[in-house]
Amino acid sequence: MENILAQAKKVAEEAEVFMVSSEETPVQFEANRLKHIQSKQSTSVALRIVRQGRLGYAATTELSDAQNLVDNAVETAQFGMPARFELPSTTSYPQIDVFDPDIESISIGEMIKLGEELIAMVTSHTPDIVCEAMVTKGIISFRIINSRGGQANYRKSIFGLGIEGSLIRGTDMLFVGESQSSCHPLTQPKAVAEVVLQQLELAKNRASAPTKQLPVIFTPRGVANALIPPLMAAFNGKTVLEGASPIGNRLGQTVFDPKLWLWDDPTIAYRPNSRPCDDEGIPSQRTPLIEQGTVANFLYDLQTAAQAHTKSTGNGSRSGGLPVPSPTALIIAPGKTTLDEMVNDIKEGLVIEQLMGAGQGNVLGGDFSGNVLLGYKVESGKIVGRVKDTMVSGNVYQVLKEVIAIGSEAKWVGGFLNTPPIYCPGLSVASK
Amino acid sequence: MTDIEAIGRQLAEALKGFSADYIEARLEESQRSHITYRGKELESVGQATAIGGNVRALVRGGWGFVSFDSLSDLPGRIELAVKQARLVGKEESKLAPVEPVVDIVSSEIDKNPLTISLAEKKQLLDEYNALIWRTPKLQTSIIVYGDSHKKVIFLSSSGSYIEQERSDIALRLTAVATEGSEVQQVGLSIGSRGDFSSIHGLHQQVEQMAKHAVELLSAPQVKGGEYTVVLDPVLAGVFVHEAFGHLSESDFVYENDRLRQIMVLGRKFGSTELNIVDSAAIPGLRGSYKYDDEGVPATKTYLIREGELVGRLHSRETAAKMGEKPTGNARAINYRYPPIVRMTNTYIEPGSASFDQIIGDIKEGVYAKNWFGGTTSMEMFTFSAGETYMIRHGKLAEALRPVVLTGNVFTTLNNIDAIGDDLEMNQGGGCGKGAQMPLPVSNGSPHIRIRHCLVGGR
Numbered sequence: 099m100e101n102i103l104a105q106a107k108k109v110a111e112e113a114e115v116f117m118v119s120s121e122e123t124p125v126q127f128e129a130n131r132l133k134h135i136q137s138k139q140s141t142s143v144a145l146r147i148v149r150q151g152r153l154g155y156a157a158t159t160e161l162s163d164a165q166n167l168v169d170n171a172v173e174t175a176q177f178g179m180p181a182r183f184e185l186p187s188t189t190s191y192p193q194i195d196v197f198d199p200d201i202e203s204i205s206i207g208e209m210i211k212l213g214e215e216l217i218a219m220v221t222s223h224t225p226d227i228v229c230e231a232m233v234t235k236g237i238i239s240f241r242i243i244n245s246r247g248g249q250a251n252y253r254k255s256i257f258g259l260g261i262e263g264s265l266i267r268g269t270d271m272l273f274v275g276e277s278q279s280s281c282h283p284l285t286q287p288k289a290v291a292e293v294v295l296q297q298l299e300l301a302k303n304r305a306s307a308p309t310k311q312l313p314v315i316f317t318p319r320g321v322a323n324a325l326i327p328p329l330m331a332a333f334n335g336k337t338v339l340e341g342a343s344p345i346g347n348r349l350g351q352t353v354f355d356p357k358l359w360l361w362d363d364p365t366i367a368y369r370p371n372s373r374p375c376d377d378e379g380i381p382s383q384r385t386p387l388i389e390q391g392t393v394a395n396f397l398y399d400l401q402t403a404a405q406a407h408t409k410s411t412g413n414g415s416r417s418g419g420l421p422v423p424s425p426t427a428l429i430i431a432p433g434k435t436t437l438d439e440m441v442n443d444i445k446e447g448l449v450i451e452q453l454m455g456a457g458q459g460n461v462l463g464g465d466f467s468g469n470v471l472l473g474y475k476v477e478s479g480k481i482v483g484r485v486k487d488t489m490v491s492g493n494v495y496q497v498l499k500e501v502i503a504i505g506s507e508a509k510w511v512g513g514f515l516n517t518p519p520i521y522c523p524g525l526s527v528a529s530k
Numbered sequence: 531m532t533d534i535e536a537i538g539r540q541l542a543e544a545l546k547g548f549s550a551d552y553i554e555a556r557l558e559e560s561q562r563s564h565i566t567y568r569g570k571e572l573e574s575v576g577q578a579t580a581i582g583g584n585v586r587a588l589v590r591g592g593w594g595f596v597s598f599d600s601l602s603d604l605p606g607r608i609e610l611a612v613k614q615a616r617l618v619g620k621e622e623s624k625l626a627p628v629e630p631v632v633d634i635v636s637s638e639i640d641k642n643p644l645t646i647s648l649a650e651k652k653q654l655l656d657e658y659n660a661l662i663w664r665t666p667k668l669q670t671s672i673i674v675y676g677d678s679h680k681k682v683i684f685l686s687s688s689g690s691y692i693e694q695e696r697s698d699i700a701l702r703l704t705a706v707a708t709e710g711s712e713v714q715q716v717g718l719s720i721g722s723r724g725d726f727s728s729i730h731g732l733h734q735q736v737e738q739m740a741k742h743a744v745e746l747l748s749a750p751q752v753k754g755g756e757y758t759v760v761l762d763p764v765l766a767g768v769f770v771h772e773a774f775g776h777l778s779e780s781d782f783v784y785e786n787d788r789l790r791q792i793m794v795l796g797r798k799f800g801s802t803e804l805n806i807v808d809s810a811a812i813p814g815l816r817g818s819y820k821y822d823d824e825g826v827p828a829t830k831t832y833l834i835r836e837g838e839l840v841g842r843l844h845s846r847e848t849a850a851k852m853g854e855k856p857t858g859n860a861r862a863i864n865y866r867y868p869p870i871v872r873m874t875n876t877y878i879e880p881g882s883a884s885f886d887q888i889i890g891d892i893k894e895g896v897y898a899k900n901w902f903g904g905t906t907s908m909e910m911f912t913f914s915a916g917e918t919y920m921i922r923h924g925k926l927a928e929a930l931r932p933v934v935l936t937g938n939v940f941t942t943l944n945n946i947d948a949i950g951d952d953l954e955m956n957q958g959g960g961c962g963k964g965a966q967m968p969l970p971v972s973n974g975s976p977h978i979r980i981r982h983c984l985v986g987g988r
Contacts, residue, residue, distance in 0.1 A: 455912030528754030
């Protein structure tokens with residue numbers, strides 16, 4: 099890496115080298131039995147330069163070929179955007195624990211056993227369910243160095259345990275599932291299985307939904323797939339800078355229900371999305387986004403922050419290109435109402451676990467619309483069964499303007515969101 | 531650069547020395563470049579190269595898979611894959627037999643897109659961006675251009691050695707219009723099998739796209755409910771991909787007895803006019819190839835013929851376990867993943883109806899064009915339109931906000947009651963399955979009419 103940096107410095111005013119290497123071992127089960135063991139090794143290095151004031155970028159998996167990497171970056175810098183930021187000279191970072199050495203000592207045999215136990219718990223409840231399960235462990239190393247002397251490196255361990263089951267009766271299909279992740283090894287398949295068993299219980303009976311406005315409780319998974327995609331776009335500093343965020347000029351204004359608090363937090367110990375610094379070497383921080391319903395901040399990387407005359411929030415993230423602002427882990431503060439209390443409060447309404455296709459509409463405008471892949475009907479304060487062939491539509495800015503209650507039971511969804519259920523007064527429901 | 535051909539030849543020898551029912555390896559070198567715009571300025575331009583490979587081993591029905599960026603110690607990686615497979619395997623290995631192939635396939639295009647200068651690419655994108663920005667009330671634009679060229683060497687313990695080169699180009703343009711806190715967006719996606727000229731001459735389409743984004747600001751939203759819906763060839767292509775294509779991928783079916791009962795050959799899914807095909811063997815489309823990532827030659831597979839289920843897409847393993855012929859549909863997005871059953875170029879064959887005949891007798895319906903996206907759960911699927919209009923008394927009427935449509939595979943195909951004569955293939959999409967996305971595919975269809983289609987709305 100030092101070699102690449104040294105070569106780049108010869109032809110550029112500024113340079114930064116970012117390297118990620120990972121070793122991952124996914125153990126996969128199909129049709130209720132072990133099917134596939136994988137081992138994945140990967141190393142890639144990305145070079146960002148500022149040459150004649152402009153940004154150049156190149157990446158490779160071939161660490162030995164520094165000259166080609168530098169040449170590629172130089173070529174792109176002819177056309178790159180003017181660099182408006184300075185690379186950080188930071189070398190000290192907050193202590194954020196994301197590596198558990200126990201991950202290394204977990205054997206493939208133990209991972210197989212975990213998967214088998216998980217599947218057995220689900221199939222002993224519902225013998226005709228067909229499950230796919232995945233047990234994964236991985237270690238990822240990050241290192242970044244730049245021409246201003248800034249440098250950072252850390253290692254992260256990741257463990258994941260997940261299951262998806264399909265239950266088919268005639269042409270009727272029910273899909274249930276849960277996955278959990280941590281930097282620690284997950285050793286309790288029961289925690290995952292219990293979520294799935296509850297879904298199976300609630301979906302046992304069928305219920306029908308009418309075509310009209312109905313109150314809706316979004317479970318944590320429901321929040322993740324219906325409400326979060328529009329918010330992620332809207333709080334992205336880049337969307338704001340372009341004037342394409344509906345809340346971009348409403349900083350400090352109350353746009354959402356005062357019960358709503360949302361923040362980005364990469365500093366929680368042993369969470370897979372935590373990190374001591376972002377992918378540009380900016381120290382991690384907790385960034386409030388919604389405070390008591392009020393728009394508090396947007397998320398920035400170095401370049402976008404400079405363009406917007408503000409500071410990076412440590413949200414520069416890379417996925418195969420230059421860093422862009424991206425949330426790490428979004429947290430919605432729990433409220434006071436239990437899920438049972440919410441359900442008891444509803445005369446006629448829905449509980450939504452998964453809304454298929456919700457992220458495929460005008461996400462920038464806040465619209466979402468999807469088919470209820472997993473959801474339940476509530477009648478007179480009780481969940482009476484699963485609904486199907488039902489579309490639910492809304493706009494996140496209307497839905498979250500006044501919510502009836504925020505749940506007290508928060509939960510991680512997919513490693514990137516920790517949220518309680520959210521109970522909303524009226525969404526448009528269309529059904530067959 | 532590392533010479534993967536030399537390594538491939540050594541590896542072909544090495545594969546023979548291990549005890550497994552079957553071993554295959556892929557080595558890959560790729561170059562890619564991207565240019566993105568957000569707003570008036572070019573935002574990011576970059577180039578990337580990658581070299582790597584994988585080994586996959588089968589022992590008594592269990593698979594081991596090892597992928598790597600470092601090409602050192604390949605015998606050690608083969609050994610690891612075999613060891614993993616042995617941990618899994620508890621039954622008999624089943625793979626549909628295929629003849630070993632030795633072949634070298636060059637990319638079909640005249641010019642590798644990576645050899646076209648960044649300046650030339652940028653100039654064309656600048657023109658499109660300027661057109662978007664000429665539109666009044668337009669807030670911003672997003673343009674994402676990416677191209678790639680790769681060479682893949684496939685070799686197997688049964689003696690196959692196949693070198694294949696391919697290029698790919700994908701371009702998505704989005705125009706965003708705003709008024710107050712209203713934000714509307716319209717997108718346009720184009721792709722090709724590496725032919726840069728395929729993205730030339732889009733000026734008129736780009737201009738229309740930007741104007742439409744502004745029009746949507748004052749467009750009403752449809753009232754949710756059931757409608758007679760007419761889909762244009764682009765959206766109907768996404769529809770056939772989501773509504774039926776994924777269910778034809780036999781890796782979902784082959785070990786699931788209940789699904790096998792539902793997906794029994796001969797089952798009636800639609801009218802006798804309905805024919806659905808998947809074919810990687812058509813040359814020059816984004817889903818085309820000569821051999822899949824298991825070294826099986828591409829085929830043309832009828833999935834539905836005259837309304838009946840007549841075929842499905844296979845890997846060597848799913849074909850063997852279902853007692854059917856392999857179709858050459860095992861694909862991996864790159865060397866970091868094992869091949870899984872995927873679609874290639876999927877389309878509804880043309881019927882006989884003209885567009886006027888299709889909409890002529892609709893009193894009130896929805897005309898949905900272009901795509902945002904689509905997804906499926908097997909039974910249910912959703913797909914979203916980029917542009918939507920009401921149909922009133924047999925004529926196209928006012929523009930609506932884009933809609934999300936949904937259906938049920940087992941009823942919706944039966945509700946197709948008119949198929950147009952105007953088949954078009956759309957090359958702008960990418961398909962996701964597992965963690966492997968976006969895989970280059972193409973979809974196509976003529977205009978189709980669907981009765982009783984559920985549309986989300988206010």
